[in-house]
Amino acid sequence: MKRAVYSQRGPVPQDVIDAVEFTVPALAEGQALVEVLAAPINPSDVLTLTGRYGLLPPLPAVGGNEGIGRIVALRSSRPGLPMGRTVLLPVGCGSWSTHVVVDAARLMPLPDDADPRQLAMMTVNPPTALLMLREFVDLQPGDWVIQNAANSGVGAYLVQIAKLRGLRTVNIVRRDSALQAVRDAGGDVVLVDGDRLTERVADATGGAAIRLGIDAVGGAATDRLAGCLAERGVLVNYGAMSGEPCHASPAAFVFRDITLRGFWLSRWFRQADAQQRQAVFGEVAALIARGTLHAPVAATYPVERIREAVTAAAAGERNGKILVVPNA
Structure with missing residues (x-):
């Protein structure tokens, strides 16, 4: 298992991050192990690597602020989350990784038959526009x-x-x-x-x-x-x-x-209640599942090529999003 880790920030974002191997810890009660299907690289991610974003996680950190995955292990009795279910990852979970361990209560079930690359981009850009x-x-x-x-x-x-x-x-x-x-x-x-x-x-x-x-x-x-x-x-x-x-x-x-x-x-996420957030995500997910809402994808990269992926995301001349697809 691998994830993209950075221990410092600097003016050249691709120079501060690299893919490293890790071992998944044993799941505690209420946790889920999720295999990451796709995770985008947004401008805010690039700014985070350079230290110029408004909210910076403590170091060292795993890159990636949004994405989707599939549940592969579970220690939770929460209904609606069977093994193999496609889910929306919690914001800020470090999604540029082959696998993430998260609180199962924070996972949102998604349509299993929708395009995972399109669903992976639903947390940040579509709600911002809406x-x-x-x-x-x-x-x-x-x-x-x-x-x-x-x-x-x-x-x-x-x-x-x-x-x-x-x-x-x-x-x-x-x-x-x-x-x-x-x-x-x-x-x-x-x-x-x-x-x-x-x-x-x-x-x-x-x-x-x-x-x-x-x-x-x-x-x-x-x-x-x-x-x-x-x-x-x-x-x-x-x-x-x-x-x-x-x-x-x-x-x-x-x-x-x-x-x-x-x-x-x-800020909107912090101020909105759970019902408001669920309504926005539900509307966006339904539009993406129907194919009504979509965005172009410029290229996809495995997590091992995270430096190339960040370089491409930071470049100005492209039409479409750069995605990390850790388990392609």
């Missing part, structure tokens, strides 16, 4: 929402969830090569970020009043999104792909009363 569309502005069918980093994992889910709710999307990307992938995902308007963005968005939407903007880039891109919003619009930031703080002109706040908010899924 909640940002729901929590900040009361959007109605026919309304517009604008987002940048539209070719990201969250961006792809946001396009699909918006379409299911009758919303229309303006999708901003940072390179020409990303345009077609977002169009194929169902984006209504897809544009490359840059000069005259406000005018180009207005032309493409017929001057629609856009009340919600979603920013994952930061820097000057934040101000360009703010310029596309209607008076009293809300701009939600959830990332800083540019590596820069959010920049916004005072004119956006003073003359158009734009509100800049932040969203962090970890």
Whole structure:
């Protein structure tokens, strides 16, 4: 059995992590041994390895914040968790591993006949997209929402969830090569970020009043999104792909009363009760099982090649998620 362990953090994320062998301890009462089927590498995972994420586990740590697996040993009488059942792993369990030992009470049963690679990505990106569309502005069918980093994992889910709710999307990307992938995902308007963005968005939407903007880039891109919003619009930031703080002109706040908010899924998880979390996960799992919600996968790697996997995940030029598939 192997898992990806790091004992330090540094500016080059792939240099601080490696696959090491380990022995599974005997299960205590209430625990389950889960064979990991798939686990994604998210931007937050890369930031954790560099020490720049908002919540850092104590060292040494096992990489991987989400994933799914199959129960292979169990010391629990909890109903609905038979041997061999596909389950959602608890957040932060160290999923870049061939096997994990977890509290059986924290496992959520999943459909056994759904694509495990798609289910593995359900804990972070789909809830982020769903909640940002729901929590900040009361959007109605026919309304517009604008987002940048539209070719990201969250961006792809946001396009699909918006379409299911009758919303229309303006999708901003940072390179020409990303345009077609977002169009194929169902984006209504897809544009490359840059000069005259406000005018180009207005032309493409017929001057629609856009009340919600979603920013994952930061820097000057934040101000360009703010310029596309209607008076009293809300701009939600959830990332800083540019590596820069959010920049916004005072004119956006003073003359158009734009509100800049932040969203962090970890905070939402801490504040939500079990019923709220279950409702979100249940909705996402059902959509994935039906094939309604999906995300592209760029490549898969065994845990032994974790350094290559992290290198690929940290690179900018790709369309799709990097997955660790420990037991392929």
